[in-house]
Amino acid sequence: MAKVGIMGAGSWGTALALLLYKNGHEVAVWSISKEEVEMLSTKREHASKLPGVKIPEDMEFTTDMEAVIKGKDFLVLAVPSPFTRSTARSMKPFVADGQIIVDVSKGIEETTLMTLSQQIEEEIPQADVAVLSGPSHAEEVGRGLPTSVVIGARTKGTAEYLQKMFMNEVFRVYTSPDMLGMELGGSLKNVIALAAGIADGLGYGDNTKAALITRGIAEIARLGVKMGGAVESFTGLTGIGDLIVTCASQHSRNRKAGYLIGQGMSMQAAMDEVKMVVEGVYSTKAAVKLGEKYDVALPIIGEVNKVLFENKDPREAVNELMLRDSKAEHSALPWKEM
Ligand SMILES: NC(=O)C1=CN([C@@H]2O[C@H](COP(=O)(O)OP(=O)(O)OC[C@H]3O[C@@H](n4cnc5c(N)ncnc54)[C@H](O)[C@@H]3O)[C@@H](O)[C@H]2O)C=CC1
Ligand SMILES: O=C(CO)COP(=O)(O)O
Numbered sequence: 001m002a003k004v005g006i007m008g009a010g011s012w013g014t015a016l017a018l019l020l021y022k023n024g025h026e027v028a029v030w031s032i033s034k035e036e037v038e039m040l041s042t043k044r045e046h047a048s049k050l051p052g053v054k055i056p057e058d059m060e061f062t063t064d065m066e067a068v069i070k071g072k073d074f075l076v077l078a079v080p081s082p083f084t085r086s087t088a089r090s091m092k093p094f095v096a097d098g099q100i101i102v103d104v105s106k107g108i109e110e111t112t113l114m115t116l117s118q119q120i121e122e123e124i125p126q127a128d129v130a131v132l133s134g135p136s137h138a139e140e141v142g143r144g145l146p147t148s149v150v151i152g153a154r155t156k157g158t159a160e161y162l163q164k165m166f167m168n169e170v171f172r173v174y175t176s177p178d179m180l181g182m183e184l185g186g187s188l189k190n191v192i193a194l195a196a197g198i199a200d201g202l203g204y205g206d207n208t209k210a211a212l213i214t215r216g217i218a219e220i221a222r223l224g225v226k227m228g229g230a231v232e233s234f235t236g237l238t239g240i241g242d243l244i245v246t247c248a249s250q251h252s253r254n255r256k257a258g259y260l261i262g263q264g265m266s267m268q269a270a271m272d273e274v275k276m277v278v279e280g281v282y283s284t285k286a287a288v289k290l291g292e293k294y295d296v297a298l299p300i301i302g303e304v305n306k307v308l309f310e311n312k313d314p315r316e317a318v319n320e321l322m323l324r325d326s327k328a329e330h331s332a333l334p335w336k337e338m
Contacts, residue, residue: 001025002073002165007087009036009061011049011276012104013078015138020076021059022144023168028060030068032079032087037061049276053142066094074100074162076132077120080277081107081187084116088123097126102151102162104132106186107279108286113293115183128158131179132166133186134237135245137252141171148172150238152179174237181229185220185239189246190280191287191301192216193254196247198307198314200255201262208318213240213247216300223287223296254280267308284308299324 002025006017009031021027031037040046044055062068069075069091079087084105095101101124103116114122117129134149141147151166151173153159159175167173176182192212199208220243221234233239246252257278260270271278288305291298303321306312 003071004028004165005030005068005072005075006078007065007068007075007091008078008080008105009033009040009046010078010080011046011138011142013076014040014046014050014055015053015142016076016078016104017059018053018055019141019166019168019171021056023165025165028062028068028072030062030065032063032083034063037063050138050142065090069094069099070096072099074102074165077101077103077116078105080282081105081109081116081279082282085109085119085123088120092124095124095127098128099126100128100130100158100162102130102132105279106133106183106190106283108184108187108283108290110282110286110289113286113290115180115187117179117183128154130154130158130162131182131186132162132173133182133242135241137245137249139251144170146170146172148174148237148241150174150176150182150236152176152182152238154179176233176236176238178230178233180227181224181231181233182238184224184227184229185234186242187279187283188220188223188287188301189216189239189243190254190278191284191304192220192243193246193252194258194261194278194280194284194308195300195304197252197255197258197260198262198304199258199318201259201264202314202318204318209247212300213243216247217243219298219300223290223294223298226294226296227290253278257281261307262314280304281308 004025004027006013006029017027040061120129130153136147151162163173196212217240253276257270257274284305287301303317
């Protein structure tokens with residue numbers, strides 16, 4: 001049995017707290033919000049985010065960060081990406097040398113273009129930072145539906161330790177040394193899921209969705225591999241796996257926000273309606289900048305950026321994608337001389 005501190009009591013932090021509790025670990029949860037702590041401590045259910053999922057009486061919720069960090073075998077960081085750096089900065093004084101922090105959020109910092117693990121390592125250099133990613137909606141993990149994810153870490157030892165801590169009969173955990181590829185896949189798929197949602201909102205069909213998923217992973221992998229990620233991460237659970245679930249799931253916050261935008265809602269109104277974090281909105285500008293920095297064409301991501309931030313009509317964005325210069329599907333594939 002391990003002692004675990006969860007930082008963040010949104011839907012993902014709460015679902016993982018429950019999973020680890022069921023695995024027999026002692027779990028305490030920190031939230032920045034007094035109201036959230038009070039609601040979870042008294043109601044013992046996250047009614048708006050994980051309805052019907054009961055929270056055990058002996059799971060502690062608190063705003064006392066030091067108490068949740070000190071003496072824990074590992075920490076799980078589950079705050080939305082715009083708050084990762086600030087939360088890590090506040091955690092730093094309480095984190096012991098070599099203490100493991102598993103980041104489970106998905107995003108890229110717009111100003112620095114750093115992944116979340118890179119930000120945490122910069123803010124808390126004494127920590128052993130790992131990541132957990134893959135197709136895993138909190139609503140389904142909370143209900144104990146079979147799910148498979150990947151843990152990435154700097155060492156095999158840390159990855160295999162965490163694999164043991166998280167894994168059970170409904171939560172299968174693989175390990176990987178490619179934290180960069182995992183994090184790029186996890187954050188960039190949210191931008192493509194916005195595009196898939198927009199297409200749904202416009203009333204387009206399954207053909208459109210399949211094309212967005214397939215050309216979307218090509219875009220993500222082109223950039224990710226050039227940045228140093230492994231191609232296997234983009235063809236695996238943290239790449240195509242997570243992209244499929246986010247583009248197709250009724251639970252996806254990014255797909256839903258895209259849907260509302262496709263139906264004519266403004267980006268802000270769509271985010272307000274979804275009520276939970278829509279990470280793709282924060283990652284889009286970073287993705288565009290990464291494409292420019294690494295000189296990689298990102299046509300779908302570029303059009304999402306224009307729809308979100310330049311008021312471009314989504315129908316026009318789709319037209320432009322359809323009418324780009326005609327080309328081969330895989331430009332590196334040679335033709336036989338006849
Ligand atoms: N919900 C899901 O199914 C999954 C979510 N993720 C990722 O996990 C991360 C968290 O997502 P959710 O739990 O869905 O978010 P959420 O929208 O449910 O929760 C937001 C949380 O952020 C906290 N918060 C608000 N302001 C804060 C601040 N200034 N500092 C620190 N915390 C603050 C709130 O107290 C709340 O607990 C995101 O990066 C998301 O992409 C990853 C896999 C699954
Ligand atoms: O990353 C996720 C599932 O793996 C969650 O995606 P959404 O934030 O779009 O719900």
